[in-house]
Amino acid sequence: MTTKPKVSKFRIRRSASTAPAAGSYGNAAEAQPAPEAQAGHAPGQQAGQKPEPPRDGQIDQTRAEAPGTSIDDIRREGLTGRELRMARRVAQKHGLAPTSDFDAVRLLRARGIDPFQRTTMLELVKGDGAKARDEDRVQLPQTVPAPGHNLPSTETNPADRRAAEIVGIQRDIVKRRRRKMLLLFSRLAAFVILPTFLAGYYFAVMATPMYSSNSAFLILSADGSGGGKGGLGGLLPGQFATGQDAIATQEYLESKDAMLRLDREQDYRAHFSQPWIDPIxxxxxxxxxxxLYSLFRNxxxxxxxxxxxxxxxxxxxxDPETSVRFNQQLIAYAEERVDELSRDKRDDAVKTAAESLEQAKADRRAAQERLVALQEGSILDPxxxxxxxxxLINTVELQLQEKELALSVQNNNPRPNTAKVEALESEINVLRAELERQKRRLTDAASGERSLASKTAAIQMAQADLATADLVLQSALETMRMSEIxxxxxxxxxxxxxxxxxPQEAAYPKVFENTVLAFLIFSGIYLMISLTASILREQVSS
Incomplete structure (x- = not known):
């Protein structure tokens, strides 16, 4: 068994009794009387009161049609089918019985209802249950508040409640912002402003005034020509091209050696250990x-x-006098250092030439002694x-030849003289012995280690060495002279x-500069710490 569906009907067809007789919208509209006309009296007219007859030239407002309320005017408006259907539904909702869609628009406008209003379209359909609830609801009289005895209502307007919540949020934001600004100013005061104030107070009130003395000096050369000929050395004046000496002097004055010497001679430590100087x-x-050296460098x-x-x-x-005394003492140290550098350079330049000269003298002396020794141990003219x-050998050979000829003549004689022959033979033997001796002597003089030829060569070499030593000695003497120049x-x-x-006024401490520097230092430290803390907090929270 099935039940019939129950739905609300939106389009109800007209019955045959209400259908137009002529079939045209215009005739049907003319045949259908207006609701106000069917009621028998004009709107707003009380029952039992006779209507006032119209006067000449006066129009009956209840029967006159407003512009756009006739069927032809509504058709000329060009309404869509959807709008016409919507107008019919609105007319049925208000209990009207239009003969057509255009008639529905006309009837609604005659009652002063806009058929195309959105609120009207939303209230087209109501369920049967809603109608029953409306009919079954008990209508009680509403309470009227007595004047002068009204109490505040517990119900608030949503707009007012939203505005109150926004105001509360804004007040909370302002309160939180003030609290954060107060904390920020507190941190700045604790870590930046207060330390800066203490530093400025120290520099302005507590710090012992310090006096400074200034001096300027130059290191010049005696010849007026610089040490460097190329590069930038040619662009600088000759007497100023002593950069190495100046740098060496500066390093010495800033060294610990100069500080210890100043402490020994001028009691540098005791001056800065006096009790009237501030503790810092x-x-x-x-x-x-x-x-002490760190204090000296500062x-x-x-x-x-x-x-x-x-x-x-x-x-x-x-104090001013001590400052001048220390300055003058350091200038004296610089002068001594420059003199030492000049003396070292002069000694280095002359030392090599002097050593060369002494060596040349020693070589010449040795060559001369060798020549003398050779000449003493041999003949002067080998x-x-x-x-x-x-x-002598030639002479002996001639005599020997004569004696041999004489002996030959005696031997060719048939009766030679025996005494002469013996004498000639004896002379020949003596001459031969002498000739052999002279030949041996000549042989010994011409060959061997101790021969006259070797002695002659040694003497000649010794003479050449002596001449060379003389030349070297002359060159060394010239070099020595040029080196000295x-x-x-x-x-x-x-x-x-x-x-x-x-000085008459203290140069240190510089109150304003030191205070500003302290402020910048403390601000930088605070900024670094705050940035680091913010980064760490963000990393931990994420």
């Missing part, structure tokens, strides 16, 4: 050498300008000696262009 700048009497400032060749020195002390031996040209000396003068 005061030096402990038992301080180490490194602490209170002695030396600079070198290579373009001008000027060295500028600033010495800081607790070649003449050999010539005399050869001449060049050494005298390379002499450096220090000249003071600005001597130190005792």
């Amino acid at each position: 700048q005061r030096l402990d009497p038992d301080a180490s050498t490194e602490d 209170h002695v400032k030396i600079g070198y300008d290579p373009t001008e060749g000027v060295m500028r020195m600033e010495v800081i002390a607790a 070649e003449g000696e050999i010539a005399s031996i050869r001449s 060049e050494a005298n040209k390379q002499v450096r000396y220090l000249t003071v262009s600005a001597r130190p003068v005792a």
Whole structure:
């Protein structure tokens, strides 16, 4: 068994009794009387009251049609089918019985209802249950508040409630912002402003005033020509081209050696250990050498300008006279250092030449002694000696030849003289022995280690060595003379262009500059710490 579906009907067809007779919308509209006309009296007219007859020239407002309320005018508006169907549904909702869609628009406009209003379209359909609830609901009289005795209602307007919530959120944001700004100012005051104030108070009130004396000096050369000929050396004046000496002097004045010497001679440690100096700048009497050297580097400032060749020195002390005394003492140390450098350069330049000269003298002396020794151990003229031996041999050979001829003549005689023959033979034997002896003598003089020829060659070599030693000695003497001249040209000396003068006002501490610097330092430290904390907080929270 099935039940019939129950739905609300939106389009109800007209019955045959209400259908138009002529079939045209215009005739049907004319045949259908208006609801107000069917009621028998005009709207707003009380029952039982006779209508006032119209006067001449007066139009009956209840029967006159407003512009756009006739069927033809509505058709000329060009309404869509959807709008016409919507107008019919609205007319049926209000209990009207239009004969057509255009008639529905006309009837609704006659009642002052806009058929195309959105709220009207949303209230087209109501379920049967809603109608039953409306009919079954008990209508009780509404309470009217008594004037002067009204109490605040517990119900609030949503717009007012939303505005109140927005105001509360804004107040909370302002409160939170004020709290954060207060915390920020507190941190700034604790980590930046207060330390800066303490630093400024120290520099302005507590710090012991320090006095500085300034001086300037140059290192010049005696010849007026610079050491460097190429590069930038040719662009600089000759007397200023002493950069290496100036740098060496600056390093010496800033060294620990100069500090210890100043402490020994001028009692540098005791000056900065006096009790009237503030505790921060005061030096402990038992301080180490490194602490004293750190104080010395902070209170002695030396600079070198290579373009001008000027060295500028600033010495800081607790009183003006001591500052000038320390400055003058350091200038004296610089002069001694420059003199030592000049003496070292001069000694180095002359030392090599002097050593060469001494070596040349020693070589010549040795060559001469060797020649004398050779001449003492042999004949003065070995070649003449050999010539005399050869001449003697020739003489002996001639005599021997004569004696042999005489002996031959005696032997050819049939009766030779025996005495003459014996005498000739004896002479021949003597001459032969002499000839052999002279030949041996000549042989000994011409060959062997101790021959006259070797002795002659040795003497000649000794004479050549002596001549060479003489030339070397002359060259060494010339080099020595030139080295002395060049050494005298390379002499450096220090000249003071600005001597130190005792100041009348303290130069340190500089209150404003030091306070601003302290503020920047504390601000930078706070900024770094805050950024680091923010980054770490973000990393941990993420």
